[in-house]
Amino acid sequence: AQSVAQPEDQVNVAEGNPLTVKCTYSVSGNPYLFWYVQYPNRGLQFLLKYITGDNLVKGSYGFEAEFNKSQTSFHLKKPSALVSDSALYFCAVRPGGGSYIPTFGRGTSLIVHP
């Protein structure tokens, strides 16, 4: 069975500092990995995904993530945080073998302080 772990319920960072939101996964075969962001009272919005190719994936709003197969991780990063980045972030995984059902992590609340 596939699983996703987001080990931090909350991440606090000062505006202008780099941020990292952690994600590790467990899946059979090659993973398809996704990051989504959720603002209050809204649905999730897609940020970026890793399917194959370059391990460093760039996405929306200046976010990027690095796929690390040996550590089974897909951490989300941004070089300089904005207050407006404060939201709930979800990592998701699907096995590359054709299952259509993604598994989401529990979410990490990112708080960027002015």
Place this chain on the structure above:
Amino acid sequence: NAGVMQNPRHLVRRRGQEARLRCSPMKGHSHVYWYRQLPEEGLKFMVYLQKENIIDESGMPKERFSAEFPKEGPSILRIQQVVRGDSAAYFCASSPPDLAGGSSYNEQFFGPGTRLTVL
């Protein structure tokens, strides 16, 4: 291209009543997923549908819950005889088919959700 639409946005029901949640996917998307979100619990998969077919309903309770995605019209998640424990935010997501006809590597587009409160 309008995004995924869900209605109603808020729904209040008394115990024992029926709740009907509607989802209109993005144009061109033939895959619909329903999720339930509870505070502190993240997003839980309920059911995956393609037009006129339920592909996977492994996350949906066998009793009282049903879903459909007819040839015409929105997808419907139906909860009969609601109980307080059904109170949650229900999200619908859609995705286009990939080259093989599935949707495994395509991202999902989420609606704004329906917040169900059972009194």
